[in-house]
Amino acid sequence: MPDILLQPRQARRIPVAGLCAAIAYGGIWFFMDVPFMAHCFGVSFQTGWPFFKRFTGYVGGPIEYLSCLLSQTYYLPWFGVLFLTALFVATYAMASGILRSFIHGKCRLPALFFALLLLVVMKRYLPLVNILPMLGGMAMAWLYIALRRRSLNRRWVEATLLLCAVGLSAPIYYLFGGGLLYFAGLAAIFELIARRHAVTGFLWIITGAVVPQAMSYLFFEPGWAARYLRWLPDQEYVTGVAVVIGVLCTFVPAAALLSPVINRLRESRQTGQSLRYTARVAGGIALATLCGFMILSRFGRKDWMYADFLVANNRWEESLTCLQKMNDDSDMARYLTFRSLAHRGRLPWEMFRFPQRRSSEALLLSSPGWEILPRVTNRRSDILLDLGRVNDSERWAHESLAAQGETPAILERLFVVNVLNGRPDAACSFLRALGKIPFKEEKARKLLARLESDPSLSDDPVLQAIRPSMLRTDYVGGWDPESVLRQCLENNPANRMAFEYLVAHYLLTSNMKGFGTLAARFPDFYYVLPTHMEEALLVYRQANGAWPPGLEDFRPTPEMERRFRAFLTRFMQHPGEPATLWNLLIGDFGNTYWFFDVFGRTAAGATPANLTLTSKQPGGGP
Template sequence: MIWQKPVQAGTFYPIDWSRMSDKKKIHQLGFWLTIAIFYALLFFHFGVRINPALIFRNQEPVFFTTLRFFHPFAGYAGGLSEYAAAFLSQFFIFRWIGTFVLIALIGGTQALTVYLFSSVTEHKSFRYASFVPAVLLAVMLSHYDFPLATAVGFLVTLNFSGHILRMKNWPFIPLVPILAGMTAFAYYLIAGPYLIFVAISALAIWSARDKSILQKGIMSAVLIVVGFGFPWLLNPALGVMPLDTSYLRWIPRSIPFAWPVVSEMLIGFIILWSVGLFILSQLGKSRISSFARIWTAWPLVLVRALAVIGLAILILTTTLNETAKSRLTIRQYARQRNWDGVLEEIRQHPNVDAISSFHMHRAMYHTGRLGDDMFRYPQNFGIDGLIPLKEDVLFYATEAANFWFEMAHFNEAEHWAHEALTQQGANPWILRRLAEINAIKGNRSMLQSWTTLLDQTLLQRKWADPFKAQLADPTPLKDQPAIKQARAQWIDSDFLIHLNLPEMDFVSLYRRNPENHMAYEYLMAYYLLARQVGWFVNEIEAMRNFPYSRLPMHWEEALLIYMVETKSTDPVFAGFPISVESIQRFNDYQQILTKYGGNRKSAHEELRRKYGGTYWYYLMYSKSNIRMDTGEGVDAFTGATR
């Protein structure tokens, strides 16, 4: 057996322009120009349109710098690629650094594809094909749910594949254990994407020179045994669980990418193209050269360059899910407490879901506009858009924790923060919230635990500083000024939390603490959305506890309805008169209705145009759901009254 020097990858050699013909120079220039335009377009696509910060907001992978955090990742197949992905994803919170990481992953995939193909044949004319995996990966990365571990897996598998092809002519004895080891290691590192390596290894075995059929057969058997036996060994549930729990882990097949079956296309293309190149290389040098001559002919080169740029433009125009982006943007702004941003985003994309609507109401409360503007914004979900029930909010537990924290309902905030911790892992936002809650509750020991963990994060260590200062202060937590201020909002008598009737919590909170403005405003908003004008009026006197200078506009609109229904003539509530302007608008609204003979359907369009942002219009035309249990004045379970 003769040791053969592995085939070298010409692609990675420095380009020697001086030895090139003019035609080749133009080809090289064309290729690099295509690369430059392609990646510039992708940079724009990911940086401006996709925004990696929103990918992070959607997935929020947890990462700590400790060995204890690393340890479990080393314990299962694909864990290490998940660990690497979790590390890389942390940089997504910075939009442009995140974009750079994404581009590097795509570029790395393309470079390693070139490396792989150059391991099959030395001919460089087919390198344009390397754009295909790059394009497909870019499509996948454009989806906010795409797991970065898959992209890391592709990089590793391409690298391993290139190496095994270059080692194929090594002597039989060292090659067999190397093949077995690399197969097992590839699976352990990256799980599902290792299938590319297995396929390329099969190609390497059967294209190897100086190996007998018996040797090739043995190597194939080793590949099959290790390639399919090792995952079986590692996964005790294999055989009773679906295949994707091990063989296909990290190959995302359930994500609805903008282009169909992209992950399968990527894997299939790499394998088939490698096989095709190999077959072509077997036809003889003259045949492959003549094929290459056609392939590199001027018009085809131009077509290929234009096709690549065209694909990049296609990515730009087809892969962004505007609705998903808008909803993530709203969640992102809400986290940043950029309330104006939330409302602006909703103005631009009014097709909101219940959680966006939930943030919309938060934004309106925090900007002091809830009573004046809530019906000017989409109200398609009624009370479910004000405060979703537990089943709906389950996947937004962090947001629920934040909401209840803002309302000084600290036990409920703690409850939801723990749900979020269970569901999403210990991300820094949850840790910070739990630290705040435990500081307020005076639990020094738990505050210490959350602070320690915050201090072990990669990029949010500084968030631990204020808590460290609180812990270092010998003053009891409850007596420290900032904590004391927060505790002042906390109620001192218990009630049972009603997960299905959150308005009962609003009632309980503000009756126990008449200074809880948020609970009061939310209760009033709830009654308006639930069309319970009578209960709304019952609570109107309490507005004297808060610094209102006038009746909010929607409140005036509700009170005018109440006056009509009760035939009341006194337009003063809680010491505030209903404005003349509102009375005039109400009269106008009624006149329009009268004009159409009281026919709501006929009057709809004109009323929508002139009064679509009023409570009157909401009452008359909104089809939002009303919960069945909002009709009772006394709650059967807690005995609480509205």
């Protein structure tokens, strides 16, 4: 028999705990997708006193600084998983320890449920800065409860501990912000319910109410909600997500409040055994539900945020697969679709196979209402750099820097645009800032060495691809897609991405006149005309009676001509009947420009509640 089996039960806990932690590490590695979390919750952080000093002047600053530091572990996947495993184990231990102080018997299932629920919301919905204050308050409450239980029947020790804990409430509030509510709330519940000390319990309630108000005179905070809920989740979420976050935030205090009822039922001879059985079944179902959610979120249907993560890592094919499965026609999803297709050289062939609607603002995310959104400023910088508009890309990168801080992606973008603009000293400044970010020092050092040996980085294929498209003349004009893209083409007529984006703009707005002005240049870019351009040329001929200037000798393929005739025949069978036409055309023509021109949207995407015809005939325009 192995020696370990002969050891006391207490001695076997360490290897069992180690095995459980290893299993947790493997599960978190498999299900949490830490690189995606880095994309969702990437925040700025730099080593050194100047960066830390930013967080010292307001309540909750230290915990925000710690959140920024620990968020950097996401950039190194194995380290991020290690951190999440430690957080999971610590959360389980705290929840179990606190609940055992109120509920008689073991509390493993509730504690495990709470720790798993924490991972679920961390994966997609809450950054660390919304998590650590709650856990910090719980840790203080756990310590307080443990010390209070050890000081039973020693009044002077109890009094000293209570005075110290209450006296430390102000520093705890400064460190953890809204985490003080967890500390004071759980301490009050413990005194009122577990110890039955009404005076002490009400003292904690008063402490939780007074300290944030008093501290606002030292660290000014104008809003009542911000004083008491600093860094606790307060964003607007869809109903289901809000409920899940609400359960997470109230689970431990609610269980503590209900502990007298739970204990009474568990100890009852009539209901105790059945209650324990029911609780185990319910706990098992809850844990299975959380595990199922994590599996689905890892391998199930993704949203545009995951596609954005793939695009940010130049995984164009994977992003297109994700976008096609999403069936999402939001502007951000369409922006990602356009950019991914363009980088794969498939935009004029496959654009209408993805969800589209009659609007071209998604091409450059050009709507003025989006300028306050940090993710939009990032994406504008991306697409403008692709098009060669380096100064515009730099402008939106600085907007992102102001809104999000010195994240690795923003610093690297500013390094690139400064190299392209011939400012190596400025580029070095951003690289030095990058070198102050944990896990990025080596990358910054290598780039600095390359820049010192070659200030223009003439051997970099990405920069060399952008340089011919850089604007060389000043521009005064509008920000609309047509003006921006035409300037790119005037500067570099061989800018294929700008050309295809301009064609896409005209198709998305059913502007056949503008489309016709580009037709003469089609042979400059294509030996074989792309599918959607050929479809649009047939619509142009249908509306104008001739091919556009420069393509007078164009002849469509017989198959394309046949399909267009078939489309027209079906279209004319039910004029003015949108629902009937939709059902008649969607099967064979739902991914064509003809279908889009008639309905103002593609078959891909959500079917509109009220179908209308945006054009009475193909080429008729909106």
